[in-house]
Amino acid sequence: MRIVMAGASGFLGVRLTERLRQSGHEVHRLVRHPATRPDEATWDPAQGRLDAPVLSGADAVINLAGANIGAHRWTARYKNVLRASRVDTTDTLARAIAKLPDGERPRTLLQGSAVGWYGDTGNHEVIEEASAGTTFLADLCRIWEAAARPAEDAGTRVVLLRTAPVLDRQGSLLKPLLPLFKLGGGARIGGGRQWMSWIALADWLGAVEFLLEREDVAGPVNLVSDVQCTNQEFTKALARQVHRPALLAVPGPVIDLVLGELAGEAQRSQRAVPGVLRNAGFSWTYPDIESALEAALRAQPTFTR
Template identity: 80%
Template sequence: MRIVMAGASGFLGTRLTDRLRQHGHDVHRLVRQPATWDPGQGRLDSELLAGADAVINLAGANIGGQRWTAGYKRVLRASRVNTTDTIARTIARLPAADRPRALLQSSAVGWYGDTGDQEVTEEASAGNTFLADLCRVWEAAARPAEDAGVRVVLLRTAPVLDRTGSLLKPLLPLFKLGGGARLGGGRQWMAWIALADWLGATEFLLEREDLAGPVNLVSARQCTNAEFTRALADRLHRPALFSVPGPVLDVVLGELGGETRRSQRVVPAVLRDAGFSWAYPDIESGLAAALRPEPAIGR
């Protein structure tokens, strides 16, 4: 399968490219060039997409890269919406015979906002947080491709567990020193997925031509922040006796601190019903895989 990928140099894009190539796919990285690929200007040479079997768009600035100032919020939005809109509109302008059959479009479980203790599937409406609004406009930007008859899969991704990734990387030094702590009360539900399962699910969705629309890329079993904290401390053989009060998180992280206390009990209904099999369904096995010396790429 010939695949064109945007965001291929990022944490997930690099690993997905390696996996797909290992499995015999021909992956072309969409590299920014002012003359041919400039999403800020809405520019993309259609020849870069013509004849591809699928396009995968993982582009977007790092959500946890810095405090959410008004300026960085604009960066988060533009890096996602402009890229998606440019790709989707370019696909739609291609002659039908040259269009990719599928667009796998990155999104996030931030779509759901705070769900409390309620389980939510892909049928749930968007929440009312900044991230929920960001996901709403992000997904909407892919609509031109869908309107042109292309199968669009919206990858509502949870934080991915890997020792080099954004969820675990900043936590490991603290936990190794015995400073692991619950966030707020710790009762909030956490959405997460093991790296190998994210890679497997994305390839699964690439090949399943009967699946389209939003898909929750999350673990088979959810956990609370307190359960995650205890499991990580146990895996590292360290105590985790503390909790970080909400006001402290707000001071240190700003608006992002509030997001860490939101509860997201997200269910992967589409993957489950389609017969996908998780290699690491629970937090204990997910952490065991994430903390291996070399991350598990294949399954």
């Protein structure tokens, strides 16, 4: 396939580009600087600028663009950055796809989203048909996904990748935790009974490639593990992997003080399950937290671009 990717320089984009090229696909990267390589094309999503011919003849478009959710405290200014970095890119791509005539339009748009769509689900399992929650992240996901509608209305198959935190030693979940756990400072958050959504990197990559080729699947898809775990189970499993105790608990007020509004996400219970992937016959390599953490800590970082 000929694939055009936005967000190809990010953590997931770099690894997905490598995976797809190893599978024989041709990947072209959308970049915001002047293009310097044959596999690059320049765009400016903040201004809605993308020449539709860049997408002409592509089999698929993959959009993983968006500022890092956990990189900063959620000030009003950074919330605007989070929204704009997702909505502007998605809207620009979807409208460019819609402008193309039949026969030149990409058949598929794999559009980034997140399991933050569901908000706090308590002990209840939620599949893709569940409505959006009422948190900031849920509202962000709602407008993010809606921005892809012009492509869907034009006849392109749109798959909404509701991604959970991805487990890899270089990923945004494990990277900041590993030094603490290796020093014996690992701790559950609050009571630890809240459910966590997550997915192993290898399974995320496999699921995206699976969805790229499954033309019978469209709409939201939960990219999550097949076996859920609580925060306490995650904490104990990670401590076992680094051979250190994890006897501490971080009280909610302390998390609030350190992280601000973002702390609410760390304390919410979210039990998203992969209804669509299960029904489509996808097979997980690391479906449970123990095997996923073992693989994540064993893997060596790659930075192929």
